[in-house]
Amino acid sequence: MDAREELRALSAAVLAVTARQSVREVLQTIVSAARRLLDARYAALGVPDEDSGAFAEFVVDGISDAQWRAIGPLPRQHGLLAVLLRDPEPLRLADIRRHPRFEYWPKHHPELRDFLGMPIMHGSEILGAIYLANKRGGEFDRDDEDLLRILAGHAAIALVNARLYERSRELSVLEERDRIARELHDSVAQKLFSLRLTADAAAALVARDPERAVAQLGTVRALAADASDELRAIVVGMRPADLEHEGLDAALGKQVRLLDRVHAARVKLVAGSVPRLAPDREDTAYRVAQEALHNALRHADARTVGVSLFVDGSALVVEVRDDGHGLRPTDQGRESLGLTSMRERAEAAGGRLVVDSKPGLGTTVRLEVPLD
Template identity: 85%
Template sequence: MDAREELRALSTAVLAVTARQSVREVLQTIVSAARRLLNARYAALGVPDEDSGAFAEFVVDGVSDAQWRAIGPLPRQHGLLAVLLRDPAPLRLADIRSHPRFEYWPKHHPELRDFLGMPITHGDEILGALYLANKRDGSFDREDEDLLRILAGHAAIALINARLYERSRELSVLEERDRIARELHDSVAQKLFSLRLTADAAAALVSRDPDRAVVQLGVVRSLAAEASDELRAIVVGLRPADVAREGLDAALGKQVRLLDRVHAARVVLRVTEPVPRLAPDREDAAYRVVQEALHNALRHADARTVEVRLFVSAVSLVVEVCDDGLGLRPTDQASLGLTSMRSRAESVGGRLVVSSQPGKGTTVRVEVPIE
């Protein structure tokens, strides 16, 4: 690649950071530019997940879609991949297999030789890493390392921008919740108050003036319909955007990270395997049940740790919310919240199981059929 083509490739990567593209598209542009600029056969960029030990993003270049599917699930943070997520120093090897942390590559994985890895850093924090292998014209050298460091800097900007966007979005979510609460208070709550007064008036008139009682019951019916319509107007369209766009695991990850920041309790998510997409009503039901379970644990259980576990069991997708709090009293099993959660799970063919001991915490388990 001559100097003009090199400059054009680098310019493309730089402009991608400021373009209105998704983070994954920007990272893919940077990976592709790195592979072309350094004349490597293979390139990848990994961004670690904070909770699962896997990667939140892992983009590759030089591997066909068919090869990538044959390789299998995304790699986890181990071996050489993990070295560059823990140590901010770049790593340049003539033979990747000579490194003491080299482990293996999966079946169908291309065979790698020379290797250049560059952590993506922001201050003292390592945000991810760039990995290049099999240089076509010799071995990676110091100039390649310097160029890859520049690209890693642009990747860091993209990731920091994405993080800032996510935080601003979380603030928007909280503002939207406040707006909905105000609407509920200003309109629906007032109508429900009027409905209650009118129902009381009708009850008082039943024995001494049945005709007026019938009129008041008509008002009750009208107020109930108006309240129902206003609730529906508030709720319609509130399907979590993250669930619809990214799936249950990603949406729960964002919810858990937000709750972990705003509550004293430690809130974590454990995902042990790839999570399949489900029908929208099933994903929504599971998400809403988990939301309610998290709310109960954080508001009422006095828990120090709340753990959300997401996994596949037989023909069901299972989510468990486990806390180390006060536990449930016998009367709590029939509470409106648990009744609503159970009803929501059963509405999509699933089931809810709650186990608890006083002083030893609570586990809420929702199972939703995959097929």
């Protein structure tokens, strides 16, 4: 192979690492480049599967598809294949059959003589190995070893990138699960709680006041529809329809009127002139207000709950105040899922959350979100 062809093969291996290809495609390109550059008859690259003792990836070059099928199942981590997965030093042999760890090769496997193996290293970790055999026109030398070390470095980059991508994907899945958990807790759980209270009230009224029971059942129907809509919105990542089309003041107004109707506590909203905000900030303000209302009505034994919505300087402020029993010192020392969710939402929107609560004197939750 002349210098121009060598450069083209090496360039293909380097570019494969940065291209949007699967890991197997990248490794196949590197193995093919190694075989051509070092003028070997056969080449392979193995990435071990630590759990099974086999190989998670094993790509070859120089063997036809028919030969590969005839050889049979993927090799396991034994013999010389295993040596390079445990020892960080390269292995160069004039005759592979004379090595003490040589065992055998299966039927239909090509007969190998001279051999060069290079571990694929990431720091002190061995990620896999490249194997070359049967060099044309001589034996493998130190220059071959140096060149194969470079290619093994490119293979390491590809494998580390794949590992980072997989971890990033797993993290995204976990973050999405957390988002859905927060949405379910902030929205659907509240509506289901209200739905249960209203259904209980309707059941109690059936015998003595059928007309009021029918009215309560109408509220049950509305709450069930709202919960269904909210759940659908969460699944597809949408914002609540009221918030999307009518703005924060209108959406909170509907929420407050509904809660005032189905809970024993008096729930009121006072809203000034409120501009539209970026969708994520409006959604934060709405969800935090929902969570604060939920906490006040379900946990605080409040008689009155007031919601204020106004602009203060360069921030939109949402305040939810109740006259309930307040947070106990132990509650303030360890935040609930709801309070943690509110703080995370506020920080993500560039705002801040302040909770002021004293035992027996109620709680005020104040959210400040920057105006656009």
